[in-house]
Amino acid sequence: MIPNILSIAGSDPSGGAGIQADIKAICANGGYAMSAITAITAQNTQGVSAVSLCTPELIRAQIDAVRADITIHAVKIGMLGDEAITACVADALSGLECPVVLDPVMVAKGGDRLLAQGAVAALRQRLLPLASVITPNLPEAADLLDQPEAQSTEQMLAQARALLALGPKAVLLKGGHLQGAQSPDLLATASTAIWLNAPRTLTRNTHGTGCTLSSALATHLGAGLALDQAAAAAKHYITGAIAATDALSVGSGHGPVHHFHAFKDAST
Numbered sequence: 008m009i010p011n012i013l014s015i016a017g018s019d020p021s022g023g024a025g026i027q028a029d030i031k032a033i034c035a036n037g038g039y040a041m042s043a044i045t046a047i048t049a050q051n052t053q054g055v056s057a058v059s060l061c062t063p064e065l066i067r068a069q070i071d072a073v074r075a076d077i078t079i080h081a082v083k084i085g086m087l088g089d090e091a092i093t094a095c096v097a098d099a100l101s102g103l104e105c106p107v108v109l110d111p112v113m114v115a116k117g118g119d120r121l122l123a124q125g126a127v128a129a130l131r132q133r134l135l136p137l138a139s140v141i142t143p144n145l146p147e148a149a150d151l152l153d154q155p156e157a158q159s160t161e162q163m164l165a166q167a168r169a170l171l172a173l174g175p176k177a178v179l180l181k182g183g184h185l186q187g188a189q190s191p192d193l194l195a196t197a198s199t200a201i202w203l204n205a206p207r208t209l210t211r212n213t214h215g216t217g218c219t220l221s222s223a224l225a226t227h228l229g230a231g232l233a234l235d236q237a238a239a240a241a242k243h244y245i246t247g248a249i250a251a252t253d254a255l256s257v258g259s260g261h262g263p264v265h266h267f268h269a270f271k272d273a274s275t
Contacts, residue, residue, distance in 0.1 A: 010229030011077055012038040014222060015070065015096055016085030016112070017046035017058075023263030024050075024215030029083060031266035032222035036244060038229060041077065043069035045096075046088050052214055052258025060088040063095035070099040081105050081229030083222050084134065086112040090126040097133035106228035109138040109175070110221035111147045127151065136174030140234065142221045143170070145184040156184070160191060160202075167195035179224065179238055181217065183207075190246075194238045201235055205246040212252035212262035219264055220245040244269075 012033045019025035026042050033040035045066055049057035073079065082105060087093045100107065111130060113122040122130070127150060135141060135151075148166050149156040151173070157163045160182070167180045182191040192203040223244045227237035251268035 010080035028215040038226035052260035083225040108225040140177040
């Protein structure tokens with residue numbers, strides 16, 4: 008089965024993050040990509056220069072149009088922007104029976120805030136309880152919990168458990184911000200804690216890694232894999248995408264990962 012995956016996220020014209028990264032990652036992992044755009048941004052590898060949020064009515068219309076005609080096997084949620092959009096997406100997904108992967112996009116790689124501070128409470132209250140799994144990095148987890156950023160794997164485990172208490176069924180807490188030769192991610196549920204480790208690639212080309220990982224995870228869940236298998240497959244994919252990033256030459260800042268690294272030799 009080729010799963011139909013709906014990404015609800017903002018647009019990145021440079022192609023490294025947001026809807027563009029989601030579509031690439033979904034396709035590279037064997038899914039059929041669909042989208043509902045929440046925001047139009049002007050950004051590149053050096054930063055975000057402008058953001059225009061779509062109206063909640065338009066976002067709802069996009070989601071409703073897809074739901075009315077197409078079976079959705081999984082949903083990935085990325086940039087939401089503000090409280091009204093967060094509430095709109097929660098309402099639009101009501102009654103949808105499929106995995107929902109929530110990537111709480113709050114701050115861009117260059118430091119630009121992409122979720123209004125006032126919308127964090129709405130994210131906690133409305134969307135975290137709907138999520139099959141959330142995929143925050145360490146700064147995002149700290150923001151959601153109103154705590155200092157985790158500095159160790161022990162603190163990661165404590166914060167993952169605190170995030171579970173907010174309502175999601177599972178947490179994939181990304182440890183890429185830690186120091187060390189390994190890049191540890193933690194998959195936590197009410198009954199399990201599984202570490203997903205991979206060698207760290209020393210590169211600044213990590214634009215869109217969170218979007219890419221969460222979209223890969225949603226695709227594998229939509230295809231029917233168990234959560235632990237889907238998380239392992241997504242981790243393997245993003246590790247390869249980061250390792251192959253130097254095959255690209257995109258921009259002079261934080262460049263994108265190589266979404267189609269597995270197909271890089273297809274033309275030879």
